Amino acid sequence: MMTPQVITPQQMQQILQQQVLTPQQLQVLLQQQQALMLQQQLQEFYKKQQEQLQLQLLQQQHAGKQPKEQQQQQQVATQQLAFQQQLLQMQQLQQQHLLTLQRQGLLSIQPGQPTLPLQSLAQGMIPAELQQLWKEVTGSHTADDVVCNNHSTLDLSTTCVSSTAQPKTSLLLNSQASTNGQASVLTLKRESSSHEEYTHNHPLYGHGVCKWPGCETICEDFPSFLKHLNSEHALDDRSTAQCRVQMQVVQQLELQLSKDKERLQAMMSHLHVKSTEPKASPQPLNLVSSATLSKTASEASPQSLPHTPTTPTAPLTPITQGPSVITTTSIHNVGPIRRRYSDKYNIPISSDFAQNQEFYKNAEVRPPFTYASLIRQGILESPEKQLTLNEIYNWFTRQFAYFRRNAATWKNAVRHNLSLHKCFVRVENVKGAVWTVDEMEFQKRRPQKISGSPTLIKNIQTSHAYCSPLSAALQASMAENSLPLYTTASMGNPALNSLANAIREDLNGVMEHTSSNGSDSSPGRSPMQGMHQVHVKEEPLDHDDNDGPLSLVTTANHSPDFDRDRDYEDEPVNEDME
DNA sequence: ATTTAACTAAACACCG
DNA sequence: CCGGTGTTTAGTTAAA
Numbered sequence: 151m152m153t154p155q156v157i158t159p160q161q162m163q164q165i166l167q168q169q170v171l172t173p174q175q176l177q178v179l180l181q182q183q184q185a186l187m188l189q190q191q192l193q194e195f196y197k198k199q200q201e202q203l204q205l206q207l208l209q210q211q212h213a214g215k216q217p218k219e220q221q222q223q224q225q226v227a228t229q230q231l232a233f234q235q236q237l238l239q240m241q242q243l244q245q246q247h248l249l250t251l252q253r254q255g256l257l258s259i260q261p262g263q264p265t266l267p268l269q270s271l272a273q274g275m276i277p278a279e280l281q282q283l284w285k286e287v288t289g290s291h292t293a294d295d296v297v298c299n300n301h302s303t304l305d306l307s308t309t310c311v312s313s314t315a316q317p318k319t320s321l322l323l324n325s326q327a328s329t330n331g332q333a334s335v336l337t338l339k340r341e342s343s344s345h346e347e348y349t350h351n352h353p354l355y356g357h358g359v360c361k362w363p364g365c366e367t368i369c370e371d372f373p374s375f376l377k378h379l380n381s382e383h384a385l386d387d388r389s390t391a392q393c394r395v396q397m398q399v400v401q402q403l404e405l406q407l408s409k410d411k412e413r414l415q416a417m418m419s420h421l422h423v424k425s426t427e428p429k430a431s432p433q434p435l436n437l438v439s440s441a442t443l444s445k446t447a448s449e450a451s452p453q454s455l456p457h458t459p460t461t462p463t464a465p466l467t468p469i470t471q472g473p474s475v476i477t478t479t480s481i482h483n484v485g486p487i488r489r490r491y492s493d494k495y496n497i498p499i500s501s502d503f504a505q506n507q508e509f510y511k512n513a514e515v516r517p518p519f520t521y522a523s524l525i526r527q528g529i530l531e532s533p534e535k536q537l538t539l540n541e542i543y544n545w546f547t548r549q550f551a552y553f554r555r556n557a558a559t560w561k562n563a564v565r566h567n568l569s570l571h572k573c574f575v576r577v578e579n580v581k582g583a584v585w586t587v588d589e590m591e592f593q594k595r596r597p598q599k600i601s602g603s604p605t606l607i608k609n610i611q612t613s614h615a616y617c618s619p620l621s622a623a624l625q626a627s628m629a630e631n632s633l634p635l636y637t638t639a640s641m642g643n644p645a646l647n648s649l650a651n652a653i654r655e656d657l658n659g660v661m662e663h664t665s666s667n668g669s670d671s672s673p674g675r676s677p678m679q680g681m682h683q684v685h686v687k688e689e690p691l692d693h694d695d696n697d698g699p700l701s702l703v704t705t706a707n708h709s710p711d712f713d714r715d716r717d718y719e720d721e722p723v724n725e726d727m728e
Numbered sequence: 729a730t731t732t733a734a735c736t737a738a739a740c741a742c743c744g
Numbered sequence: 745c746c747g748g749t750g751t752t753t754a755g756t757t758a759a760a
Contacts, residue, residue, distance in 0.1 A: 520734065539749065563735065569751050576750085583749085595733095 354379065503527060507549065514551040521560075521567040522595075524550075525574065526587045536577065536584040539565070571595065 354360060355375045360367045362383050369375035503510075503519070510517050517524065528545035529537050537545065543561060546553040553560050568574045573591035576583050 522734090559736065562737070565750065566736085566752090567734090 510550045510552070511548075512551055514554075516552045517550050521563050522571050522573065522592070525564060525567060525585075526592055529574075529585060529587050534584075536586045538582060538584050539568070542568075542585065 354362050355369065355372060358368055358370060360369055360375060360378055360382075362379070365382065367378055367382065369378050503517075509515070519527075524546065525542060528542055528549070529535060531545070532541070542564060543557075546560065546564070547557075568576070568585055571591070573588045573595060575586045575588050577586050
């Protein structure tokens with residue numbers, strides 16, 4: 151189907167506009183992205199090693215020279231050499247891969263573009279490349295886009311696409327980009343300083359311009375924008391494909407963010423040994439609001455995992471909303487948040503929770519889920535899908551460090567929720583009663599619309615007929631080329647998996663919503679109706695040894711004994727000590 | 729400005 | 745009587 155020659159972006163756009171972006175095409179896109187990601191991961195791995203080497207060298211110089219350290223030094227040097235070789239190898243592979251892609255016409259690389267903006271390298275290249283990808287999809291091209299992309303890594307769509315489409319593609323994928331390590335440490339938090347104020351009205355509309363990726367049609371007012379939105383970005387395959395790509399974009403950014411956080415964590419904890427920096431702590435940078443944080447800094451055991459990067463140290467939530475402010479000081483525990491994004495954003499708690507389970511276990515952060523969501527999660531995780539009240543309590547304290555204090559409050563809230571919501575059903579048992587979840591009721595009681603682009607929702611809603619194959623292709627592609635080797639090297643890659651889950655659950659939720667008003671729903675289209683819930687492989691209960699967060703930093707005089715049976719309510723809560 | 733959902737607090741009943 | 749459980753009401757707050 152695809153000609154082996156390079157097709158022009160215009161042709162590409164034609165394909166995208168007129169033809170369906172077939173699963174095969176999508177798969178190629180995904181492969182491309184994965185290739186990019188692979189390269190980036192290798193880069194990071196390499197950089198990390200380099201940094202470690204540097205640090206070790208520094209320390210050794212500091213501590214005086216002893217022969218055994220020299221040995222170490224040599225060892226590390228050889229290690230680094232190996233990494234370098236590996237990196238080179240991978241880059242060659244990648245280039246081959248990209249060449250293939252190029253031949254397939256999905257990628258038009260012009261080698262020898264000397265204007266490689268190093269800033270984008272410093273940002274890990276991914277945003278720029280993804281933006282490039284966007285333009286491959288949408289057909290707009292400029293040369294300066296990568297530069298202007300720099301100030302806002304999240305806004306890949308709007309600011310940088312010029313209307314004068316010039317087929318002047320500068321995709322920077324050469325190996326030199328990665329090998330010269332002058333790229334400084336990337337600072338993702340610069341996105342927080344982005345002055346890109348999104349209007350309150352619509353995330354796709356700002357500054358009189360349609361912010362649909364790749365589109366910058368000028369709309370004078372909001373109604374005209376809506377009109378434009380409905381006409382130009384109505385449900386079609388292009389929009390759907392663009393949504394997919396945008397999801398990937400977000401996912402990539404999150405992946406990168408998480409890895410950077412991980413690196414930061416490693417750096418901090420590493421330095422923590424030497425220096426007097428006591429406040430290094432996991433920070434949930436992308437929670438819906440940093441206001442949900444409690445005093446995690448003093449509690450959350452920065453030394454718990456000094457060099458095991460597999461454990462998530464901060465939530466990897468599928469939304470990137472709040473500005474990520476990295477502070478090493480403690481954050482005040484402000485009052486309750488009323489909207490948990492699990493409801494607000496229709497983000498399935500299971501995927502998010504699965505990713506951040508460890509984090510919430512150890513960091514005293516209020517989980518951004520409603521009590522109802524949490525209770526449901528706890529019940530559904532149980533083997534029998536039922537829990538006694540006390541077991542629910544225990545689940546809370548086990549899973550969330552936050553719920554190890556103020557027991558009277560949240561237990562009351564739990565009981566209150568159990569009673570209040572119809573989705574929780576009390577079932578009399580031989581010995582007492584257990585609580586179960588009425589899933590229908592639970593889904594029913596959340597008519598809140600999904601935030602984000604409403605058109606996306608609408609598209610998905612009405613396009614599930616072929617969204618499913620897309621999703622299937624996505625998952626299949628991910629399963630096939632899911633970087634089995636390399637992701638495990640740096641971190642277990644939950645991002646892609648959770649993306650699949652998110653898509654699946656998204657579709658689930660949407661399909662359930664639309665089932666009532668399904669206008670022309672095709673009858674046989676529910677292959678995944680039954681799976682509301684992607685089950686987190688739950689750990690056996692006894693697995694939780696009491697040393698979960700070995701935080702020794704607790705300021706109060708109570709020791710953090712995390713006995714499951716011991717409840718924490720009787721501890722004097724001295725929370726306002728600022 | 730109004731409504732809604734979530735949270736918190738608390739009163740109260742029931743029961744072992 | 746006490747503590748755990750369950751129901752209900754009321755007030756507050758943030759978001760829609």
